[in-house]
Amino acid sequence: MGALRARCDVEDVLVQLQTLLPIVLLIGVFYLLILRPARTRQKAQQQTISALSVGKQIMTTGGLFGTVTAIDGDRIEIEIADGVRVQYLQAAVSRVVTDSDAPDAPVDADDDEDDNDEDRVELAASDATNHDVTGGDTQNR
Numbered sequence: 001m002g003a004l005r006a007r008c009d010v011e012d013v014l015v016q017l018q019t020l021l022p023i024v025l026l027i028g029v030f031y032l033l034i035l036r037p038a039r040t041r042q043k044a045q046q047q048t049i050s051a052l053s054v055g056k057q058i059m060t061t062g063g064l065f066g067t068v069t070a071i072d073g074d075r076i077e078i079e080i081a082d083g084v085r086v087q088y089l090q091a092a093v094s095r096v097v098t099d100s101d102a103p104d105a106p107v108d109a110d111d112d113e114d115d116n117d118e119d120r121v122e123l124a125a126s127d128a129t130n131h132d133v134t135g136g137d138t139q140n141r
Contacts, residue, residue: 057097
């Protein structure tokens with residue numbers, strides 16, 4: 001009778017393990033696929049923020065490129081054009097930009113200024129004649 005009872009206890013333990021095993025595996029997969037990479041990204045972001053210094057070129061999480069001109073606590077000042085400075089939180093810095101990552105110089109719009117003015121006048125004239133400004137159908141009036 002004692003051997004039969006021990007055998008029943010072992011079977012009960014195995015059934016309980018079979019019930020808990022999928023939950024334990026799910027928690028392990030969750031850790032490996034979600035929590036561990038998130039921690040790695042967070043550490044990399046902290047290293048990026050701690051490496052910030054005045055004069056470094058950065059890219060924000062919104063895609064804005066600029067040069068760090070001042071650091072004040074958790075805020076930084078970024079120069080995005082000559083004389084144009086904006087303030088951001090350090091957490092908004094996506095990465096420090098190297099010379100190969102920097103965007104190309106903006107195209108100078110003054111090069112084709114004469115051609116563009118003529119195109120604008122022609123476009124404005126054609127828009128004024130082709131559109132009904134009242135918003136209604138002009139054929140059914």
